Amino acid sequence: GAVVSQHPSWVICKSGTSVKIECRSLDFQATTMFWYRQFPKKSLMLMATSNEGSKATYEQGVEKDKFLINHASLTLSTLTVTSAHPEDSSFYICSARRELNTEAFFGQGTRLTVV
């Protein structure tokens, strides 16, 4: 399968600060990347879909100004959690796919803890 690398794998930050998470497709060009968050023992919750060179499409209830997504190239998307609060603590996972109707491959995930 294709390789998607997510960095960092874990991060601890103070309330009010911002955290950037990177998602890279290492051996393929990803037309679309997805960002999810997952709470313990819960399913994946899609936050947004991003296509290279265009604005991300956010799911209902996800604050665009809080979760900034940039998809500057076909191999890199970033998620920035701005003004983080303890309730933002979660497992954030990205995935990438080459094109429609193909498999999506997941990064390793980032465990964010806001203290």
Added chain:
Amino acid sequence: QKEVEQNSGPLSVPEGAIASLNCTYSDRGSQSFFWYRQYSGKSPELIMSIYSNGDKEDGRFTAQLNKASQYVSLLIRDSQPSDSATYLCALEGGGGNKLTFGTGTQLKVEL
């Protein structure tokens, strides 16, 4: 009705048995279906993809798709303790370029 439904389990099977995981969906327009495995604290990893009716086999795994009945299943033969994980069903639907996931079925393979 949820878009993708799975029994949350846990589904317990003895080692060496066949584990059968089921998933039903509501969007008749769905074309692409996927099974992912997720270990606790890790991100999902792709096991199988299936696009047409019938069975698709890959090693110990067999995916089955029935679009008329709107279900997709995953069979795991000769289950091993290392198969213990949560299995997520996903499909491409919703009219857009995104995958919709079920809540997952927890599988426990017991010695």
